[in-house]
Amino acid sequence: MTVVDHQGPVLAPDGGWGWMVTFSSFMLNMILDGVFFTYGIFFPEFLRYFGQSNGKTQLLHSVLVGTCLVSGPLASVLVRKFDSRKVAATGALTASIGFFLSSFAPNLDVMFVCYGIMGGFGFGMFYLPAIVTIGVYFDSRRALATGLALCGSGVGALVFAPITRLLLETYGWRGSMWIVSAITLNGVIFSTTYRPLKTEKEIKNNKHNTSNNYTSRTDHDSESCCKHFCLAMTDMFDFSLLTSPTMLLYSTSCLLVMFGFFIPSNFLPVYATEINLSSEDGAVLILAMGISNTVGRVVMGYITDQSYANSLVINNIALLIGGLATCSVPFYTSFGMLVTYAVVFGLVTAAFALLRSILMAELLGVHRLNSSFGLLGLSMGLSTFVGSPIAGALADIYGNYRVAFYFSGISLVLGGLISVPLRFISKREHSKIKEFNFVDTYNSDQRKKTTDIEIVYFKKTITISTISEKI
Template sequence: MKSTLKDDVSVTSCDVSTSNAFTNEENNSNISRCQPQSNSDEPTVPDGRWGWVVTFASFMHNFLVDGLTYSFGIFFNAFLEHFGESKGKTQMLGSVISGYYLLIGPLVSILERRYKCRKTAIVGSVIASLGLFLSTFSPNLNVMVLLYGIVGGTGFGLLYGPCILIVSYYFNKRRALATGIAVCGSGIGGFVFAPLSATLLEVYGWKGALWIISAIVLNGVVFAALYRPIQHEPVQRTEPNTQPKFPKGDNKLKSLCALLCSYSSGTSRLFSPAFFVHLVSCFLVSAGFYIPFNFLPTFALDKGISAFEGAFLISIIGIFNTIFRVVIGVVSDRSWLDCFHVNGFVLIVGGVATFLIPYYTSFGVLAAYSAVFGSTIGVFVPLRSIILIELRGVNNLSTGFGLLTMCIGASVMIGSPVAGLLSDMTGDLDVTFYLSGSTITLGGILCLPLRRILRWEQKKQERRTLESTKL
């Protein structure tokens, strides 16, 4: 679908109405398995022009959000020493900020519909920067978790949701490529922030380092200003008896409640066996996702590897994360590639490699592992939303992405603290990697049958349509 984006496009909508959209693979063999068919109800998108400016802004927001969260392991020992708490409790800092910005996904989806991507992301940048700055004045770890984790995580959530959704709204045929480029900011962020954090930590201490990083995060306001929404006529769908009646004049209350009702109605239409399996798979993978980021630098120190080399392991993850996000963005638009199987097999390889970390004793082997794990992330992250679109259609992206990120956020908040608790109980870090490797591998295994489940759902839907036509 082709159209042009005019320069005088008005600020209207990042809205996406909720409708069910299945792809028909048998009748459209020339269309990529990872690129869903367009639905006639979906808005026309420009596939380029200002979309590439939006992609760059999204890239920078991913750079800021994941660059900081991926580098938490660099600060872990400093936080451990300053607050004097256990490893499990100290890990809550990293897990809360990493998980909370995903956990509030449904709330962000509602706010994004009401206030659009640009305003939501601007407010998120300000809140995240403020939370990071104020956290340096925390008298204890509990206050630090509140300011660094909850306040900072809320800001990152308001920033992250729009930066992913806006790219999908601007592209259709090249959606996978644009998404791959945008989320490359995550890998570049990990590559840059790891050595930057190590240097700032050494020169200014953890408080001074966070002051500087909070100022860097504030630049997200500038990039959010580039989120110029697309002008289109939103699809109106009336749901009988789903919206309550209000007294005249209560416009704001009416608007908010109508939005909540619409979101609730859209959520109920999302669930299907394939979507549920995808949620469980992402939950398991995410439980182990941040454990290598948070514990690998400390594990390297225990093996006699320098702090700089430990930080460089995170940078290696970032390099390969970036490379494979570009690769998957290019090849996932091809008709011969099945994103379900690719996602599953790559996760299994990454999970097994993570499970074996305790047997890696040299920097060279750990560097090789970092390359494998970075490649795994580079495939998994962009395919999450692409798989979601194929399962439930682009019209359901906003609602579905909110639920998916909430599920992932809850998992992330559990994973690292549980790993830290197990490490405190056993006295070593090996168990943390056993946990991470097991959950990532199991998540990959669950992803493999998704194609068969989706075909079964499509055939079931076709039978229902045929029966209703006969009636």
């Protein structure tokens, strides 16, 4: 089937090389979320080594994730300007360098720059291509392919949890950063599979590349730099999304969700020690979360592709269940109860992460997926910057981690509730757009008819005056 990309109609293979792209996205997501979700294992080490508060130490993780998400609009522009392959490879290289330099950090402030900003920016550069490219290569199997690609996140938490614990015990946190840097560098190899699909526009213009390039250079020379930059930005980014009620409401929902999204994975290991469980038990909780996350993304991807499934309903129910279960964490006083919660929350994160791009494609269109996902990342990143630090500060104030889970659960519930009318708002928005286009077309036709009548009348007048002169 044909998918409309930002440059024109593209024939989605719905298989073939698309499965190789899916595998690469799987591996990139495994690296990214493997680092994200195992920060809770590094957290006690950073607390002891740097001697800072819970809030400031949690801010390091928030800067990493927040920078990754906030860089979404920039990554969107770069993908449209260049292509997914170059942007993803550059991102993997940048993140790898950032993690390597962070191993030499003498204090937490330097870690913010190297680990948080450089690592986060690099992750952002290959996170968006890993999601958006799936939407271009697949149409009827999009949810399944997205689910398979995103289950790399669960596998990342599954694999990285025991590896991180082993690395910390063997090499310390600095040596562990070297190995994490080397693993991240493999993203350069995986990103080479993002072969761009040719659009119909590119095929038609292929014979005229030389003349088009010459004209483009001439135009660039004649225009001012400022004007050219503005035109380029307008062409590469869909600014009309800023006025879309659907986009604004879903962005608000995701902003609320991301306040508490990473708090359970960051605080479960240290909360386990608070109720007299071992650090190994804390790592097992992250492992259980990773297993359920992995299985959940594949299963939900398959279910979402079915005709009876409503992706928005699944998203909202998952957030409500996850929020209520998180608010109840302070009442879980045994290892078995915490493992059960970790499995449930892993399924919740699987649904939310899987359905973001699916909902954007359904509600706003595949042709706007690149820009909409970038804006969504910006919204999510802003709340991620402050979510975990607020939870850490609350833990410092109250002397325990229970209030952090209350904060996380409430934000998840609010995110699920606010997106309930999203489908209705999206339909109204589309109907207004169609109505506006119809009126605009009708007015254009009327103007054309009026012009034709005036021309005919003018010709008749000329003819009559000419006859009069002859008489």
